[in-house]
C-alpha cells in the first residue's frame with residue numbers, strides 16, 4: 057500500500073523517470089528553470105526581452121496544442137507511473153519535471169530523512185536570503201515526505217516554524233526530519249534547515265491521516281466547491 061502511494065527516499069541514482077514522457081519533461085523543466093533563473097539576473101536590452109517574449113509565446117503555443125494530461129490522478133490514469141512516481145515528477149518542491157521546483161533531493165538513513173536543495177535568485181525574500189514562504193514550503197513538502205516513514209501518511213494539519221537566522225540564497229541547504237511520535241491519525245514530525253552548518257529554521261508538523269483514500273481527494277474536494 058505504502059509503496060503504491062509513494063517512496064520518496066529511493067537512492068538518488070535509482071530515481072530514474074518512470075516513462076519516456078518524464079525523461080523528456082525533466083530536461084525541458086530544467087531548461088525552463090535555467091531560463092527563469094537567468095531572467096532574474098539578466099539586464100538584456102528591452103528589444104532582446106521583447107524578442108524572447110515572442111519566441112517563448114510561440115513555444116508555449118506548441119505545448120498548448122499537444123495532447124494534455126491534468127493533475128496527479130490524470131497522470132496515473134494515463135499510465136505514466138504510480139502515485140509516488142508521479143509525485144516525484146510533479147511535486148511543487150521536489151518534482152524533477154516541475155519547473156517551479158528548485159528541486160529538493162531527498163533520501164533516508166535509518167529513521168531520519170534528509171534533503172538538499174539550492175535556492176536561487178527566484179526565491180529571494182530579504183536581500184540575498186530565501187523568502188520565508190518558500191522556507192515554509194520546503195518544510196511542508198519535506199516533512200510531508202518524512203511522515204511516510206511512519207507508514208500512516210496524512211495531510212498537513214499544522215506547520216509551526218521558528219525562523220532562527222536568515223537562510224542564504226545560492227548555497228547548498230541541508231534539511232533533516234524525523235518522526236517524534238504518532239497519536240491515532242496524527243503524526244508529529246520535526247525538522248531543521250541548515251546552511252553552512254548553521255541552523256536557520258526549525259519546524260514541527262502535525263500530519264493527519266484523512267478518513268478517505270488520498271486518491272479520492274480530488275473528487276471529494278471538487279464536490280465541496282460551490283456551483284458556478
Ligand SMILES: CCCCCCCCCCCCCC(=O)SCCNC(=O)CCNC(=O)[C@H](O)C(C)(C)COP(=O)(O)OP(=O)(O)OC[C@H]1O[C@@H](n2cnc3c(N)ncnc32)[C@H](O)[C@@H]1OP(=O)(O)O
Nearest residue numbers: 196197200201209210211212213214240262264266267270
Ligand atoms: C493516505 C493519505 C496520504 C496523504 C499523502 C499526501 C501526499 C502528498 C504529501 C505532500 C506534502 C505536502 C502536504 C500538503 O501540502 S497538504 C495540503 C495542506 N493541508 C490541507 O489542505 C489540509 C486541510 N485540512 C483538512 O483536510 C482537514 O482539516 C484534516 C484532514 C487536516 C483534518 O480533518 P479531519 O476531519 O480528518 O480531522 P478531525 O476533526 O476528525 O480530527 C482528527 C484529529 O486531528 C486533530 N486535528 C484536526 N485538524 C487539525 C489541525 N489542523 N492541526 C492539528 N490537529 C488537528 C483533531 O484535534 C483530532 O485529534 P484527536 O482529537 O483525535 O486527538
